[in-house]
Each structure stands twice: as C-alpha cells, then as structure tokens.
Amino acid sequence: MATSVRFKIQEIEERLEERKPNMESVTYQQIKKILDRGAKGLDPYTLSNLCRDLHCLPTDIVEY
Secondary structure, three states, X not given: OOOOOEEOHHHXXXXXXXXXXXXXXXXXXXXXXXXXXXXXXXXXHHHHHHHHHHOOOHHHHEEO
16 A cells, blocks of 8 residues: 655745745745655655754654
8 A cells, every 4th residue: 555645734834934034045945846846756865854954853744
C-alpha cells in the first residue's frame, strides 16, 4: 500500500510568515517553490532543509 505524504499548508504558511523577516529572500522563494511542487517525491534532504529554515520538526509540516 502506498503512503501519501502531504504538506500541512496552514502550519507552513504560519511558520513562513513568522520567519520571513529573518530569512533571505532567496530562501523564502525556494520554500514557496517547494510548496508549489507538493510533498509527493519529497526527499529527506529537502525536508531537512525545510525544517532547518522553518525551525520545526518534520511532523510539524508533513502528514501521512
């Protein structure tokens, strides 16, 4: 059985707005691109970077 992974969009948007003043515009744009692509096919490295930039745990921003 395949497991579907989805972003918790509301939580990510809230964290992104909180962190936006402290991050580079390039980082903000990269996060928005990742969100637009969706969580399907999300690799551990990208997830790790998202969590680093948003100061969160993976379970805070994705659901299965």
